[in-house]
Structures are given as structure tokens and as C-alpha cells.
Amino acid sequence: MIRVLCLSGPNLQLLGTREPGIYGTETLEQIHERLRAEGAALGAEVECAQSNHEGVLCDRIGAAPGVYNGLLLNGAALTHTSLALYDALRAVALPCVEVHLSNPEAREPYRRASLIAPACVGKVSGFGGESYLLALRGLMGHLRKT
């Protein structure tokens, strides 16, 4: 059984309950449920967490080796500002897929550059909640090849 840790960063706890006209009515918890179900179907146990704290995300990534086989990470705003997340990913050397609900490169210029991308095997962005599921599928394929 493959074990996957899915982490989501700042403000994603607000998903679905705020601005449903833009982000839809699906909550992060509902995405997590779909992700766990998809994981079960693909032979993976997926654990999900969200935090507004860069430190908590680093704690979780640092504790992942030996427990999880791979990571899904939606760094949200920290994607563009946190070198600490990048270092955490480099340090644990677990395969990680970068996830985004929207397409950050189609937004403000300061969302164009991802600090964590160079520490990730791949990226899926722009498909809303589906981005998480496609990323899981991509991670599973990657884990099975290596």
C-alpha cells in the first residue's frame, strides 16, 4: 500500500464557503474526501492536512520520510515566497507534485515564479479540485516507475 501526504497552504481552509461564484462551492474537505476515494481506487492511502503556517508545513514534510511514499503540495501563496518549503522538499527527497486550483501564471506577475517547482517532479494546475486528483494519478505513476 502506497501512502501519500497531501498538504495545502494558507487560506485554502476558506475554500467553498467564500466567494463561491469564483472558486465554486466545493470545500477543501470535500476535495480531501474525493482524493481519499481516488487514492483507494488507485491503491493509495492519502492523508490530507491544511495549515496557514509555513512552519507547520515544514514540520509535516520533515516528518514524512519513512511514513509516506510521496507528497502532494498546494503551497498557495507560499509557493511564491517560501524558500523554507523548497528546502524541506529537497531535504526529505520524497517525490512531490505541485498542485494549484487555478493557473497562477495567468494571474498577477508575482505569481508567475514558483520557488518550490524546482524541488518537485511535476505540476498540475488550473483544474480546480480536479487538479488534486490528476496530481495524485501523476504521482502514483511516478512512484510505480521508480
Add this chain to the structure above:
Amino acid sequence: MIRVLCLSGPNLQLLGTREPGIYGTETLEQIHERLRAEGAALGAEVECAQSNHEGVLCDRIGAAPGVYNGLLLNGAALTHTSLALYDALRAVALPCVEVHLSNPEAREPYRRASLIAPACVGKVSGFGGESYLLALRGLMGHLRKT
């Protein structure tokens, strides 16, 4: 009764007790008291908090809708580095006034750019503790117009 949340960021807990020659002897708690009194006079209940943690500030902003009508935010150093605070303000869509004790544009170049300004209705800076009171007054006017 209008309810306002006033948040202050990193190192502002040190106000008044350190370097009084520069920043004066007024503590953050004394500013908070003056702010609550000014709020009462203007018909607002003001709740005040300080944290050195970006994550705590995001938690507080994310939980504000439905409880508060508007925000005062002195992001301190995070003003210039935290995209997460900007996203939090955008997500909750409450009117927020940016506050600074000093005039950051008269200081080091990296304090010239405010990442959170584009998510705020206005800014008051340079008047020491008075900046908070003027910002509250500006926020109240804004809330009454809209």
C-alpha cells in the same frame, strides 16, 4: 454596533519597552486601549491582537467574516514579504486599512513596496500610535458610506 478587528504583526509586542528614545514609551497595549476608547466614541467595538506568526494572522483574518465589519492591519515586516496576508484579505473581502507607525517609504528601499496595499481600501502611516486612531476613523467613514 460596528465590530472592528485590529491586527499587528511581528515585533510590535516590543513597542514602548524597547528603544523608547526612538519609538516613544507608549506600549502596544496602551495604543489598543486608546483605540478601544476611540472606537467606543465612534460607535465601534474594537478587538485587538498581535502575533509574530503569519499563520496566526491568516487564521484571524480567515475567521473574521460574519464576526467583524472591517479590519485594521499593521503587518510590520510581513507587509513587504507576505503574499499570504494579501491572499487572506482578498479571500475574506472585508474592508481593511493598512496602518504603519513610521513612514516605511522614508526608510530602506525594501520597505517601499507593500504587498498588502492592493487588498486594502486605504493606508495611514507615519503618525506613531495616532496612525491606528486615524485609520479607525477612516475605516468607520468607509463602512458608513458603503
Add this chain to the structure above:
Amino acid sequence: MIRVLCLSGPNLQLLGTREPGIYGTETLEQIHERLRAEGAALGAEVECAQSNHEGVLCDRIGAAPGVYNGLLLNGAALTHTSLALYDALRAVALPCVEVHLSNPEAREPYRRASLIAPACVGKVSGFGGESYLLALRGLMGHLRKT
């Protein structure tokens, strides 16, 4: 009796009569009246002027010492391009508060940087005509402390 000079820069003469949907229907003259009334209430005599000419604004600032105790300056577009206004403020060394109707940092990138900010004691922006009144209040507090 404290005497205050309030200067407004290019195109602000158009306020209220153009694009009322965006800038409201209050004219600059009406703001000036409210400002004079507020000044009277706070113990200040406020003189107001507007010019599209950088040179006229410099002339007025240069002649201010000995006549006025402080300045309010809404440089409008010159805020971002006029080093001469900055030098004028530095030369006369009177306390000046920078004023903006809108929040320039939420607009085009070239409105992010204020050339005159480093010569000002503080800034109030984003509250429409109210910005002038809050700035006056902040200036009065500053003058009384020093």
C-alpha cells in the same frame, strides 16, 4: 492659531464634475470647504490651492516658511515623477502629510513609488475627500507633539 497650506496637483481641478460615477460628485472646492471647517474646529486656519504646474507648487512650498506651520500635499501624478517637489519639501523643512484620494498602490505599477514620501512625516490614502481631513488631523497631532 496654527496655519496650514493644502496643495493639490495636476487634474484635481476636474474633481466632481468629471466621471462622477468613479470619483463621486464632490468637487475639490467642496473638499476645501470641509477642510477649512475641520481646521477651524481643530484650531487651524487652512489655505487651499490647486495647480497643474509643478513650478507653481514649488513656488508655493518655497514661500511657505514663516507663513505656514505645516503642509498637506496631494501631488497627484507629480507624486511619481517630480523630484523638484521632493527637493522643495526638503528645503523648507516644514512637516508635510502626503494625501491621496484613491490608493495608488492598488493601481498601475508606476503609481506604486512615491518620490515625495521620503520628505513627508506621514501619508493618508484611499478615503476619497476624507483623506484630506484625516491628514489634517494627523498633521495637527504631529504639530502639537513637536
Add this chain to the structure above:
Amino acid sequence: MIRVLCLSGPNLQLLGTREPGIYGTETLEQIHERLRAEGAALGAEVECAQSNHEGVLCDRIGAAPGVYNGLLLNGAALTHTSLALYDALRAVALPCVEVHLSNPEAREPYRRASLIAPACVGKVSGFGGESYLLALRGLMGHLRKT
């Protein structure tokens, strides 16, 4: 009858009498005459003015609504430095065509960027005095379509 205001900026008063080897012997007044004649032929009354003062140009643009239907503007050096002219054009919201005798983009790098272009419907550059006439023709077409 359509009314058009044609404004020319700094140093264009020197046209024709200085460096005829480069700029030709046609004076600005002769261009103005040809422009008025062309206007008459196309059904427009064209008023022409030149000033070395950014403030005067802003005064004229600010007073244009209700008097003129459109503008021709050769900002000369101010094209590259005057945010105030840009704001004036935005504020009055009259259609304006940017005019240049030479092709600024083929000259020094700091002449590549036009601050006023984003507030104009179009641009004609590089045809000497003819640029004014083509710009008038383009403006007339634009006014007739809208």
C-alpha cells in the same frame, strides 16, 4: 461641425527655424495652417496651440470637454516623462491621437516608452508634418464610427 484641439509640447516652437537640414524648413505655424485647411476639407474646425509648460497642456486638456470632440497631441519630450498628461487624457475621456514628427522608437532607448499611449486611441509617427494630417484623418474616422 466637429471641433478638434491640436496640442504640441516642449521645443516644437523651434520647428523650421532651427536645424532645417534635419527637420526641414516647415514651421509649426505652417503645419497648423495645413492642418486647419485639411480639417476644413474633412468637416472639422481645428484649433492649434503649443506650449513648453506641462501645466498649460494639462489646463488645455482639462478645459476641452464640451468644447472639443477630440484631441491631437504631440507631447514631444513630455511623451516619455509626464504622467500628468496621461492622467489629464484619462480624466477628460476624449478620443486623442498621439502624433510624432519622427519615429521615436528608432531613436534613443528612453524615447521607446510612451507614457501617454495607453490613454490614446491611436498613434501616427514618422511622417514629419504629414503625421499631424494623417492623425487628424484617423481621428475623424474614429469620431464618425463612435
Add this chain to the structure above:
Amino acid sequence: MIRVLCLSGPNLQLLGTREPGIYGTETLEQIHERLRAEGAALGAEVECAQSNHEGVLCDRIGAAPGVYNGLLLNGAALTHTSLALYDALRAVALPCVEVHLSNPEAREPYRRASLIAPACVGKVSGFGGESYLLALRGLMGHLRKT
């Protein structure tokens, strides 16, 4: 039946036959076959093409409306240099998913910026040939939602 056009840019015709140690031994034709099979399983007819010519890719995108419902585009090197591809995508306004075999953001700095990303609904990168299949799956979900 949904119809999808999959386009691949410069040098991808070399896939599988060159540097198999790095890029694997799978050829572009084999990826195309897997993509057509996946499309069939998901209810889509997928047509695939590759060209080293920016012009050919624009020709194909320009002719797509009315024939295809969506696009997959691996622009390869043109991702970072071709504004024409961006304009083509904007002009036809078909949903397009950006695809990359590797993770360009983990490579040279000039591969960090994608000119075409702002015209795409999403992106999948880093999963080798699997990137195409995940992108198709993401596109199908997007088409079914809209």
C-alpha cells in the same frame, strides 16, 4: 463525441530515438497512440500532430474552431519565445491545456516563464509521456463542466 487536437512543437519528433537514457525510449508516435486510446476510453477522438514550425502550429490552431472542442499543446522551446502561439490561442478561444514532458521550472532560468500559460486553462508537467494523458483527462473534465 468530443474532438481534441494535440499539438507538439520543435524537436519533439526526436523523442525516444535520441538520448533514451534521459528521455526514455518511448517515441512521440507511441505517446500519440496511448493518447488516442485514452481518448477513446474517455469518449474523445484525439488527433495528434508535431511541427518544428511556429507557423504550422498557428495554422492548425487557427483552423481548429468548429472542428475541435479543445487543445493540448506542448509548445516545447516555443513555450518561452512565441507570442504568436499565445495570440493564436487567445484568438480561437478554445480551452487549451499546456503540456510538458519534463518540469521546465526545474531547468534553466529562461525556461521558467511560459508565454502561453496565460492563454491556457491549466498545465500538466513533469510526468513524461503521462503528462499528455493527464492533460487530456483534465481537459475532458473541463469540457464537461462548461
Add this chain to the structure above:
Amino acid sequence: MIRVLCLSGPNLQLLGTREPGIYGTETLEQIHERLRAEGAALGAEVECAQSNHEGVLCDRIGAAPGVYNGLLLNGAALTHTSLALYDALRAVALPCVEVHLSNPEAREPYRRASLIAPACVGKVSGFGGESYLLALRGLMGHLRKT
């Protein structure tokens, strides 16, 4: 009889049939017809072509000397990325007028800089299909003077 070659670049073949709400319903062929008629009236034979291929445009420019007296060039997206078009214009040394339907300087920042402008005698932009006609008129004037 003066002979003029009018070249249009990538994606302009889509004009009129796509997004008529924005670009109008006039097709490129209709503009070409109007241009040929205007040419006839002004004493010029105008040949028109469009291509999505930078190479084809260079081929046409390279073959122009001895056949044509001048060029009209709407480089579209290549305006901002093709040094090869610039070199082609420099090499053949025929007078060329840069044409744009819209005003690129009022759009995205990367459309502000024209690589081909320094090789052109002038520019007409922002008048829709009329830009071509004004450019032809400007070119004719230029050819008659030299």
C-alpha cells in the same frame, strides 16, 4: 506606377470571422480590397499577403527590392519577438510603414516594445482597418518626397 507590398503576420487570417464583438466583422480580405482601391486612387498598385510563418514574411521582404517601392507591415505578435524581420527590413532598405489595428502600447507590457520599429519610417496604430489606409497614404507621401 508605384508598387507597394502589404504583409500581415500571425493570426490575422482570423480577422472578422472570430470575436467580431472586439475586432469588428471586417475580414482581412476586405481590408485588402479597400487597400487596393485606395492604392488605385492614390496611384499605387498594392499587393497583399498574410502568413503565420516568420520565414515566409522574410522570404517576401527579401524578394521585394526591384519589384516594390515600399512596404506596409503588420507584424502582429512577431512585432515583439522577431529580430529576423528587423534584419530583413534593414537588408532590403525599402521604406516600410509599421501598421497595427489596435494600439499595442495600451495592452500588455510585452507589447510595448516593437523590435521592427527602428527599421521603419513611421507607424500607424489603433484605427482598425483604417490603420492600413492611413499607413498607405503616409508611405505614398514619403515615397513622393524622396
Add this chain to the structure above:
Amino acid sequence: MIRVLCLSGPNLQLLGTREPGIYGTETLEQIHERLRAEGAALGAEVECAQSNHEGVLCDRIGAAPGVYNGLLLNGAALTHTSLALYDALRAVALPCVEVHLSNPEAREPYRRASLIAPACVGKVSGFGGESYLLALRGLMGHLRKT
């Protein structure tokens, strides 16, 4: 007895147990022990802590005056992104020595700039765990001189 606080930032808790081929097998706890022993030999009591949270590090620095005579700070990734740490050091005005295990200036470009260096008396980098001991020795010398 001199009292020194030694703080280490994000991901340093992983030292020694991860990638021993690169960073060696010495854990942060073992470095802390050596540091306490070296402190004892030099007449200093050294307290050590590590956190992935910028907020915790600011809390500790803010509480240091009156308890500690000086600081050792290995900010890790926060060295390059945290203005809050810089402000904390400035606010408490205790002498601080910047420490790095590796030589950040020999690594990626974004590790070249240290935001906290201007608030430190000196820096020791590149000697692995020995960097901490040399930094302590340098700090002791500094404290004895002042």
C-alpha cells in the same frame, strides 16, 4: 557568566539523519552539545533551540534582552526571505552572529543575499558544525571588547 542564545531555523532538525553523505552524520543535538561544552570552556552558558516557525524565532529573539548577552542565529532558508527576523534583531539590539553550515554564496543565486546580515555583527559560514563554535568564539570576543 555570559549567557548566549543559539537559534536555528527551518529544516535544521533534519541534520545528520538525512543525506549523511552530504551533510555528515552529526545531528543538530550533537552540535548543540559541542557548543555548550565550548561555551563552558569559554565562560558562557549556551542555550540552544530550533524551530521551523519564523514566529517562534521572533518570539525567542524578542524575549532575549535581559536574559541573554548575545545571539547566534542560523536562519537557514529564512536568512533570505524573513524581514521579520531582521526587524527582531534590530529591535532587541543584542549582538548577533550569523551562522551557516555551508557557504550560501557558493550555492543558488537566491541564497547570495542575506536579509539578516545587516543586523549582525559578523558571520561565519562554510565550516559545517564548526561554524557554530567559531561563531561563539567570535561572539565572546566581541562581548568582551564592548
Add this chain to the structure above:
Amino acid sequence: MIRVLCLSGPNLQLLGTREPGIYGTETLEQIHERLRAEGAALGAEVECAQSNHEGVLCDRIGAAPGVYNGLLLNGAALTHTSLALYDALRAVALPCVEVHLSNPEAREPYRRASLIAPACVGKVSGFGGESYLLALRGLMGHLRKT
């Protein structure tokens, strides 16, 4: 008899009466007197003027040919922002010497670049009022050589 026009820009009217501790007690008028005396000694009639208006300075430069043989120009703040002054100098093609009381390159970074320098034969800066006299001497030498 050689005739020289000496122009001084914004805020220099304040010289000597403001901040005498920094700029000395010599007024601009006293410098002008010394300059006229020095001119008389060297065989030149020197006319002096000051203005805060870029437009007035352009007017004076534009009217100089045929009246004056050369120019002294202390552009003050306009040195760094006025392309119009540069164009005026280029247009009249009279030899001009750039003058500064202080050494702008030893001050703020935005005072490092002089826009007007490339249109001047030389520069004298840093000698207070003496800069004007040395500049006159340099200009006289230049005029006698050419």
C-alpha cells in the same frame, strides 16, 4: 563681447536664506553678482535667471540663439527628470556647461544620472557657488577654441 545666459532651476531661489548651516549663507543673487563680475573680468556679459518652471527654462533656452553665445545650466532636480531640457539644449545647439553646487553623485542614487549631461560640453560640480565661476571659465575657454 561674448554673451552668456546662466539658468538655475527649481528651489535654488531658496539658497542662502534656508539651511545656511548646510548650503552656506550666500544667496543665489550673490552668486549671480560674483558671476557677472567674473564675466566682466573675462570679457563676457552674463545674464542670470532662476525659475521653478521647466517650461520657463525651455522658453529661455529656445530664445537664446542669436542673443547668447553659450549657456550655464544648473537644472537642480530637473537634471534628473526633464527630457524637455535635454531636447531644448539639443535643438538650440549652443555650448552649455552643466553646473551643480553639491556633488550629486555623492547623494541619493536617483541623483546619479543626469539626463541633460549628454547635451552639454562639460560639467562642474561640488564647489558651491564657485562651481558657477569655474563653469563660466570653462565655457569661455571652450568658446574661444571653437
Add this chain to the structure above:
Amino acid sequence: MIRVLCLSGPNLQLLGTREPGIYGTETLEQIHERLRAEGAALGAEVECAQSNHEGVLCDRIGAAPGVYNGLLLNGAALTHTSLALYDALRAVALPCVEVHLSNPEAREPYRRASLIAPACVGKVSGFGGESYLLALRGLMGHLRKT
């Protein structure tokens, strides 16, 4: 027998027949002949081609392995804009020598940077048609060493 492919990019077909005062009267075909003769003397068969199409150049490079032992490439304007040529050279991993008739670093700033240089073993520039012959000689030496 060593086989070498020599490719020349946009506008080089015009060599010798245009602007002979600058580029000389030697045509590209004459250079090709001299190159083939030099190749024969050095023991190499040299095939030469020119195209204005980036795509054609990529096609030729992509098809080179197994047929040619090395490449000469004068990318002309594409040297500075085509990442696709760089990728093509990287993909086929044949030794390539960059050739230029003139010295691009002595020309416009945008000709200073070569995108293809990092994929080439060496460069010869500035010797007119002789550059091709020296490059061939250098390539032959390189091929014989490896």
C-alpha cells in the same frame, strides 16, 4: 570521410547582392563553394543550406545524426531569439561551431547574447566569409581530437 552540414539562417540569402559596400560582393553561394573546396582539402564533405525558417533549420539539425559528423551554424537573427535551435543542437548532440560574418558583440545590445552558444563547442565571428572557413578548420580539429 568526415561529413559536415553548414546551415545559415534568415536573410543570408541576400548576401553579396545587397549593400555590397558593407557586406562585400561575395554571395553566400560563393562562400559555400569556398567552404566545399576547403572541406575537400581538409578531408571533409561539406553540405550547405540556407533558410529563413526556424522550422526548416530545426528539421535539418534533427535529421543530421547518422548522416553528418558535425555542424556549422550561422543562425543570423535567430541566434538571439531561437530557443528551438538551441534545443535542437542539444538534442542531436553533434559538435557545432557558431559562425558570424560580423562581430555581433560590437553591434546593438540585443545582439550581445547568443542563445545557441551554450550548445556549441566554439565560435568564430568577425572575419566575413572567412569565418566559415576558420570554423570548419576548428570543427575538423575538434572532430579529430574526440
Add this chain to the structure above:
Amino acid sequence: MIRVLCLSGPNLQLLGTREPGIYGTETLEQIHERLRAEGAALGAEVECAQSNHEGVLCDRIGAAPGVYNGLLLNGAALTHTSLALYDALRAVALPCVEVHLSNPEAREPYRRASLIAPACVGKVSGFGGESYLLALRGLMGHLRKT
């Protein structure tokens, strides 16, 4: 016996005899004596030299292999401008420790970047003459480990 070469760059010969209020009264020769003594205590023979000539410093570094086991280098101003020193260090591949009396990162911006740091094993800065001694101690530890 380990042999160490300590090199100091431009203007350090002035140490101690100039501006003692800032740099202290210790001369470079006194630092050299302390360094030789410390070396003797640690089992190293330390040879010291100073030069204002980049070429002399390169000569000394180039001649070091076979004679010295390691280097201490205080490049002074050349730290920020000399690529030749960097190349010299790379070429001889001896371990080198970068030394600075002050903390250059706390000074002018152009002192932030060290060109030689990437060729050094570590750095010690900010401890005055003590920096040399700590650097020697760090170098000795490094030499004993490898």
C-alpha cells in the same frame, strides 16, 4: 607542519595608522604577528602578505600549490570586482577562507556581492583583526578533516 598563506588586498596597508577611531589602532603587521602566533599554537606556519595589485595577488595564489596547504584571503575592494582572483582560486584548487574585518553586507549595496565567495570553503567577517584568527582556526579544522 601545515603551511598557510594569508593575503590581504588594496588599502589594508593603511590599517591602524588611519582613522583609528573607526578601525582601531591595530596595524596589519600586528594582526600578522598574532596570526603567526596563533598558527604556531595550532601547528601551522603562516606567511602573510599585502598588495594593492590584483596581479600580485594572482601571482601569489598561482604560485601557492606545492608550497602552501591553504589560503586566507581578505580581498578588500577586489572582493567585489575581481573575477581574476576568483579564477586564480579555482585554478589552484587550494582551500581558501574569505576574511573581512567589517561585515560588508551591512555596508553599501555594492559590497553585498562577493565574486570570490563561490571559490572559498567558508567566510569569517565582522570581528576586526579576530576575523583572521577565526578564519585560520576554521581553515585548520577543514584541512584536518580532508
Add this chain to the structure above:
Amino acid sequence: MIRVLCLSGPNLQLLGTREPGIYGTETLEQIHERLRAEGAALGAEVECAQSNHEGVLCDRIGAAPGVYNGLLLNGAALTHTSLALYDALRAVALPCVEVHLSNPEAREPYRRASLIAPACVGKVSGFGGESYLLALRGLMGHLRKT
């Protein structure tokens, strides 16, 4: 008697004997003679030297205190690249006037910035050999005032 040291940097030994059409036929030695004569007239003994070596210039400046009262420095190309000269001037704290034969700001962009200007009291440029004499005169005035 005031003693002045005049230093000239790289390639100025070639003055007068090379390219007399551009730089005139006056040699550096002839300028030195005129300078010594002017010095004598003004009450100063002027010693002159030239070197192509940055190190020699630093040696001379470092040895100047106690021997000379002030410096004239034409750094030539080193003006724009030598931080060591800047440091030398700062270290000896003698008044220095920067001299240039031509007007570097009217030349290539990389000659716009002077690294040594911030360590000089003033600058004279653009008057050929006369620049040295004017600079001496300015230095004498400065020395007499202080």
C-alpha cells in the same frame, strides 16, 4: 605652500601622440607642465604621475597623507570599475577632485556611473586639458575654505 598630487589612470600616457584629430595634439606631459605653472601662480606645488596600474594609483593615494594637501584624479577607465580607488580615497580622507578630459556621461552607458565620485568633493569634465586646470582652481578654493 599647498601641495597637490595629480594622478592619471590607464591609457592617458597615449594622449597627444595618438588620434590627434580627436584628442588634440597636447600630450599629458604638456598638461602637467601647464598644471604646474598654474599651481605656481595659485600658490601650490603640483606633482603629477600617470599609471596603467590600479595598484600603483592606490599606492600613491595611500602614501599621500602628510605629504599632500589634496588630490586631482583622472581615473580614466578605472573610474567606472575600481572600487579599490574609491576605498583608497575614503581611507586617506584627503580632498580629491575628479577630472575628465571628455564628458563621460555623453558617451557609452557604462561610462555614466563613476564609482569614485562619492569619495570626491567635486568634478570637472569635458574641457580637455583645461579640465585639469579648472579642477586645480576648484581644489585650491576648497582647501582655502576648510
Add this chain to the structure above:
Amino acid sequence: MIRVLCLSGPNLQLLGTREPGIYGTETLEQIHERLRAEGAALGAEVECAQSNHEGVLCDRIGAAPGVYNGLLLNGAALTHTSLALYDALRAVALPCVEVHLSNPEAREPYRRASLIAPACVGKVSGFGGESYLLALRGLMGHLRKT
């Protein structure tokens, strides 16, 4: 008989005796011998020198006119930092060919820009010691044409 001076810059004296695995075992002296032999075969007397001192290289270039007909210059690290070498080449106006053993544009970014290239007729890089011989051949061809 044509006379050629070949100059090599910093650290090239180490060639062949250091890191032979990378740079080969050929010493600079052996390259010089081959170069003199090649020169003899081509009808040129070649004198060779190496120095780590920018000043020595300027001395040699400055003394070259009248003695040598052309120059070969491998500036090594000074290629990227020495404006003085550029000025020396410009001043003597002898044809110079830039030489590099490796391909600097394929190395670190700061080796991409050559300050001396604009003063050279051409460049040969990337062929090891052969670069010198090809450069000599290119220089001879150039000298014979002019």
C-alpha cells in the same frame, strides 16, 4: 614581414601544469611555440607574453603601434571586468582578435558579456590551444585585406 603581438591575461601561466584533466597538458609556452611556428608558415613574426596585471597588458598594448601590425588577446577574467583594456585597444586602433580556450558563453552568466569584444575585429573561442592558431589565421586574412 607582418608582426603580431599575442597577449594572455590572468592565470593563464598555470595552463597545462594544473588540472590537466580539464585543460589538457599543453602549457601556454607550448601554445606560444606552435603559434610562432604557424606565424612563420603564414609570413608573420609572433611575439607572445602573459601577465596577471591589467596594467602590464595596457602598457604592452599602448606601446604596440609602430611595432606590431595586429594583436591577439586572450583577456581571460579581465575580458569581463576591464574597461581599461577596451580603452587601450580603442586608443591604439590596431586590429585585434579576441581569443578564448573555452567557450565563455557556455559557462557562468557573468562570463557571457565581453567588455573588449566591441574593440575587436573578431573572436575565436572554444578550440583550446587551437583557438590561438585560428585567430592568427583570421588576423592575417584581415591584415591582408586592409
